[in-house]
Amino acid sequence: MNFLTNNILFKRFAIIISLIIVSLILWNTYIFFQKFKQEERIKMEILATAQKEIATNTDLNANVDLPLKVIENNNNIPMILVNAKGEIEYFQNLDSKKAENPKYLENQLAKMKTENEPIEVSYKGKNRQYIYYRDSDLLNKLSYYPIALILILFLFLSVIYMFYNSNKAAETNKLWTGMAKETAHQIGTPLSSLLGWIAILKMEKIDETYVNEIEKDVHRLNTIANRFSKIGSIPELKKENIVDITKQAFDYLESRSSKQISFSFNTINNEIYTNLNTELFGWVIENLIKNAIDAMLGKGELILKIENTSKKVKITISDTGKGMPKKLFKQIFKPGFTTKKRGWGLGLSLSKRIVEDYHKGKIFVQKSEIGKGTTFEILLEKV
Incomplete structure (x- = not known):
């Protein structure tokens, strides 16, 4: 009884620990995802500032190397720059061949509008432009990370479950084998006694037909006992x-x-x-x-x-x-x-x-x- 109680408690403890692990993984992944997303937002705001710097700079001799470097360094976040009328003026990190089809750019713009708030680029409220962007491919891949971890944990728990099940089956087989051998042992005692009674019946000159039939059944019981004794070996x-x-x-x-x-x-x-x-x-x-x-x-x-x-x-x-x-x-x-x-x-x-x-x-x-x-x-x- 103590073994069964301890086994049940261990299983419950393992389930609780597994749930805690899963919860911590999901929470930490969510925090990491949000932090990474915020960093991408900051990158795009810096890019918007660089874009504004270039657009509003009227001095032909001014050094715009830094703003250009900021824009060029955006090599992983897909973005589209549109004017106040909603017309696409510029895009980055999208498939250039597919972008030849205006429908593709429209679909990408629609997707960006659903994912993130646009960043406005303007000078004193004039010449408004808007930068739309979507999550980078790396961030999208990270969104599947919790699912992969849960699947790994699920497989791990499945292996543990099968291991305990196989142990339980082995214990059950061992129990049945022990019971079969004990049954064979217990049958042996009355069988010996019955053989003695058959010998007495033969001496008493009882009808041989009856004695022979009893002898067959005793032999049958002996065969059954031998069968049970062989289980497990x-x-x-x-x-x-x-x-x-x-x-x-x-x-x-x-x-x-x-x-x-x-x-x-x-x-x-x-x-x-x-x-x-x-x-x-x-x-x-x-x-x-x-x-x-x-x-x-x-x-x-x-x-x-x-x-x-x-x-x-x-x-x-x-x-x-x-x-x-x-x-x-x-x-x-x-x-x-x-x-x-x-x-x-x-x-x-x-x-x-x-x-x-x-x-x-x-x-x-x-x-x-x-x-x-x-x-x-x-x-x-x-x-």
Whole structure:
């Protein structure tokens, strides 16, 4: 509980700190932007003063080098000088080729009027001229700076979020693995006791049919316990006859399923060898058969076929159940996904992990049609 509380508090603290950082970045950028904008305004006022100095100077021998230098040094702020009638007399830092088109200059002037107040150039209220200007390209680029910083911060927080999520998933997997191993350990004690009771029943000369069935179920429980004990560890693969292993799982479920389901096991070769973990692979076959039985609602036809190719062994399990749309072919293998009212949606995801991660094979939906049924296919390398 303390760990969860500390984790929640840490996340809230991280969010608050992130918001403070973003706020400070935006505020400082705004202050910097306004200061830079004010400096550009001062530059244009100085330029206006230089322009006025040149325009009002009647002395031909006067030195106007300084005003001219001020005007020439404006090489980054686009500006347009207009007379009192609004006619354009001069412009700077605009595209000279585009400026050949009067429409371009008119559009630029309209934009400048919306961005900044004009600066008046006149002498004793006469010969009025106005300097219009817009923000420099550097200032415009700076306006995107906060967005770039926010995006960087967002990416940084996303990485942190994914990191914590992956840690949480790892902790959850570790918890489930521990629970599975503990379940296997707990089942082992009553199993040992049941084996003893079976021995007593045999000595008491109870009907062997009943004793054999009980023995099968005890063996089944032992298999389940072994499966759970292997979760989280790399299983050992051995060269096995896949036909025998598949038939055992098939026969067990056939004997305990509805008699209204027709079971069919088809194979040409009785011996096909591949590297298997018999307990885990049997789990896959059982999951697929159980899904088929559930899809048929206890009535229909189930066909399991084993085919031998040059390099691979192919197992198909077909049913005459409700089927599924093509868009679900991949989703059904995701953990937690289920179309049933009951169930955790782990059977097919476990089957995929066992076949593809442990046995380096393939499992997929070969075909499915709504109202007609589904066929799953497993491909494994032969040895």
